[in-house]
Amino acid sequence: MPAPVLDFWFDFASTYSYLAAMRIGTLAQDAGVRVRFRPFLLGPIFKAQGWNTSPFNLYPAKGRNMWRDLERLCEKHRLPWRRPTVFPRNSLLAARVACCAGTAISTLTRAIFGANFADDRDIADPAVLREIIDSSGADGRRLVDLAQTPEVKAQLRANTAEAQRLGIFGAPDFVADGELFFGQDRLEDAIAWAQRSERFKRGFPPPTVP
């Protein structure tokens, strides 16, 4: 019997993706849902909407609310938080690393997000990234080299194109059985959807909704 699957779409530059990345492992584990990590780049997607940076920078009131919201949410979820001195950080290399992390993806994703949003480290710097990867238990030099091969670059481009095709316009996002959920606030709903979809497929009657 296959475990329900949830695709987790994220960008390492995205503040709310940090929250989702730190929360998803435990929630999915408890729910018996398998998470597929889908790193992508928001940059090209923002560009297609006419934005040359994060909407949180373009719209100051929206940005101020986001920074305060993150403080409150991290306190609520007992997560470390330090506002990064650079926002958004260039997440290209980190995303490529995630594309070739293999079975280390879950640990590595948390480590890179933590470096950006709890330790205020420059995840765009290959030396910093190697150190983060080493500390997380993987091989920093090998992964950062692998990340710069044509195959891995193509994989990240394909991910970003697929995100755009799915209708993704921000991050994080979750996709369960073809259903797209936007925003870390929908993490629990998306996990429930994945569980329910799997039950449907196994022939259980659908839950009744008045």
Next chain:
Amino acid sequence: MPAPVLDFWFDFASTYSYLAAMRIGTLAQDAGVRVRFRPFLLGPIFKAQGWNTSPFNLYPAKGRNMWRDLERLCEKHRLPWRRPTVFPRNSLLAARVACCAGTAISTLTRAIFGANFADDRDIADPAVLREIIDSSGADGRRLVDLAQTPEVKAQLRANTAEAQRLGIFGAPDFVADGELFFGQDRLEDAIAWAQRSERFKRGFPPPTVP
């Protein structure tokens, strides 16, 4: 001992404000929090950000997600939902009515939101609005007339100016003890904040957060 107070900022044209309006009464009641209804207009606030309509219309992917999200959330919260044939509806007259509704504000707010988002009625039409108000138990003719007096018009303008001053950039919003919460997803957190603030003032020790 005063009840904790939560300001609820909303626009009758706003889809997520509908959800908040239908949910806030029960939640606040259970929490012993008093809700102050603060109708305002998003239009001038969007204009100041360079938008001539809702961002859900300006950014199609964002809009598509919102409509689907609303369907799912209304099902989850057992709320009626019909996508309005006009979006955003002109909410000027309805907001003015809310500004002079007095003690009928809670009932009236639900009735007007329900007309827009469950019954797809044109809340911009004075005749329709009168009928909605009458059905809710208040005096439609009197309120719609009162809504068009200079005093009430000035009150709505003042509300919108205050919203802008508070850093509001979308709707709904909640303000508890000077703390701004944006989005219907933060309703529960805002209510908890209001309760906690009131406890602080009464000399209870603050809850410990690691």
